[in-house]
Amino acid sequence: MTMTHLCKKTVVTVVNGQLPGPTIEVTEGDSVIVHVVNTSPHNITIHWHGVRQLQNGWNDGVPMVTQCPIQPNQNFTYRFNVAGQVGTLWWHAHVSCLRGTLHGAIVIRPRDGTNSYPFPKPDREVPVVIGDWWSIDLAEVDRKMQDNFFDYFPSGSTLNGKLGDLFNCSGVHEDSFMLDVEPGKTYLLRIINAGLFSEYFFKVASHRFTVVGSDANYVTPFTTDLIVIAPGETVDALLVADARPGKYYMVALPNQAPLPDTQTPEPATRGIDRLGNAGNAGKPAAVLPVMPNQHDVVQSLYFHSNLSALQHPRHRVPQVPKRVDEHMFVTLGLGTACRHGGFKCNWDVESETGLVATMNNISFMVPTAPLLPEHYRHVGSQLSTLVELPDKPPKVFNFTDVSLIPVGPKEKKLETTYKATLARWFRYGSAVEIVFQSTAMLQGDSNPMHLHGHDMFVLAQGAGNFDEARDVAKYNLVNPPRKNTVVVPNLGWVAVRFVADNPGVWYMHCHYEFHLAMGMTAVFIVEDGPTANTSLPPPPVGFPTCSNNEYLVPREVSLQTPQHTVSRLMD
Structure with missing residues (x-):
């Protein structure tokens, strides 16, 4: 389909006319059947990122490794079970750079209901997919990457497919991702980095997160105002709407290695968290979070070092093998x-x-x-x-x-x-x-x-x-x-x-x-x-x-x- 951003029409490959694609919502223990009908001009496979695929490598979706691609005007039905995993995963194309627009969330809820979450039950669950927007053909980007020509870079970053008001076309701002929240309510943000290029810093002004999961595994909850998430990762984080009513920017900022590393364009994006009656209060200025320096890559090490597995009587985890072969x-x-x-x-x-x-x-x-x-x-x-x-x-x-x-x-x-x-x-x-x-x-x-x-x-x-x-x-x-x-x-x-x-x-x-x-x-x-x-x-x-x-x-x-x-x- 053709999408218009930044004053330019771009042909992109998407699922069911959506960017991001549809969220697959399942319960732990479910069997999942997905019919893929390829009406694009590209060979396609779909990878179910993080799904363990026990004895089921045929459905892992890696071209020329586990399967021949689904060719144009052909179809294939993927079948897999979701067992022993709870939280957020995602799906994406595994052919060339097409996962830049061919992706979506997988939400796995506990078999015995959301009341069994080992953290306060949220009032609402919201997938937040961080990505990047390319104003050029992604298949051409892949060819250039393989030929080592790095003159192509993303034109912008996105939150749930929206570029946000840091970008404009002839002075008209791009649409922003809007999250309307109610005072005192708790929101489970299911954050996914679907980008091709960058690890991201993610913040919401005047709010803090309680991180409770990553890659469909519970973690020991910890509180932070900054989430750092690399391509392929997922992070589950609770956000309590405990600030005063108003508008608060949520910002996704790509980081990159400092000099002497090669510096490339790394555009940030932002959406708006509207708390209370902020959406009807005229146009008050939204509050901006204080972001880390783009080159402060040690923040990633700090964030990931904070992750540890949750020890909980209802959610047993495998033991680390003590003997190494x-x-x-x-x-x-x-x-x-x-x-x-x-x-x-x-x-x-x-x-x-x-x-x-x-x-x-x-x-x-x-x-x-x-x-x-x-x-x-x-x-x-x-x-x-x-x-x-x-x-x-x-x-x-x-x-x-x-x-x-x-x-x-x-x-x-x-x-x-x-x-x-x-x-x-x-x-x-x-x-x-x-x-x-x-x-x-x-x-x-x-x-x-x-x-x-x-x-x-x-x-x-x-x-x-x-x-x-x-x-x-x-x-x-x-x-x-x-x-x-x-x-x-x-x-x-x-x-x-x-x-x-x-x-x-x-x-x-x-x-x-x-x-x-x-x-x-x-x-x-x-x-x-x-x-x-x-x-x-x-x-x-x-x-x-x-x-x-x-x-x-x-x-x-x-x-x-x-x-x-x-x-x-x-x-």
Whole structure:
């Protein structure tokens, strides 16, 4: 459909004529059926972000990893169960940059009703979707990102699809998101960052929040006037309308790494919280909140460090695995690779190399046939086999040395890398610990890392380089928060554990769209367990197939490690 903002008409891809798309409201334990009819000109898949998809990787919605895309004028029905999760998740397209307009909330309420919330029952629940607006074709943005041309940036930020009165067309302000509240009432804000580019600071003037959940998991309530939320994350927060009647701005401000990092346009947006009879009192000036400096990225570390799992007799949480079967140290950064894969290119010719994003200095190459049905037999990459994500990076250096951010001789010695279809196998039931380390390689960004099919225990996080001798002592093994998206701080680290108890092929990737497009991705393959209840069942009827006929759905799939086909990166 065509939408007009900032004096410009833009063709966008949306669901049912809505931006954001429709909210899916369910009760914990429900089965969900979603019919997707693709009348757009694009190949489409829908990912149900944060839904665990137990034994159901076929419905995870990752193109060329778990399924062939739904082609134009075709349809597919997704079916999944929502079990053991309560709170806010969301859905979005997982093809190119289309999730910028193809997204919506998933609200999961307790099975025994909202009276069982482990916090005061709200008078109203309100999804607040933070996003960004692009006045250009999002499919073209994706092509440019993959070609490393970063001359495209969002034209504005949005709250529930509204740009707000910071933006105008010939002096006429854009519409603002309006939230009408009554004095003394409590509102549960279900906040989602659906943006492609930025982590956001979120405030409501003269109000404070009580954070009660994140990523569909309850957290120990804490009070704050500032919420920091990265792409992919959700935060549930109570807001009590306890200010005097009036108008109060709610502001979403993107943050970004300070110099010497590259500075890009990062537009804020704002909506209005109308309390009491403020909507009928003429045009009184709305109160503005005092926002952090855009470069005060340590606020993200403070906010996320405050999260811990709620200990409640009615809401039991899994215990942190004390025994660890697999230890990994994964660095996140940028590098340079031959554009067409492999190692043979003229490294001094810009047209033959490109900027890529990496995990342990390898950049993900998208396969040409889905990995889940074929598993490993046909990945279609020029390497012809999967490359195993190594336990550690190939070189140890001062990962957070800011002198590595600008292009120059120092980083040149470290930036050479290559593309491969990167994977890691885990035996069913393995306890896995990963330390993610952000690096200063050509950038100093944070990295919101999202794992499909699992929740992660966030044990600890910190600034600078991870030091095992010092930092393991900081691990919270009692009540760490469980997240599907963890924020690796700017030039910092985060330690997580998860249990590989969901057989299938699962995406692990950064939720910044430019990092995803550039290859900060791996697939985690969890093998079948010993029983039918711990194994991946056959694919559903009507599963999408690729038009080139390279891919045929097998009747059965066995997720057993094919040791003879794994290309292992040697030290």
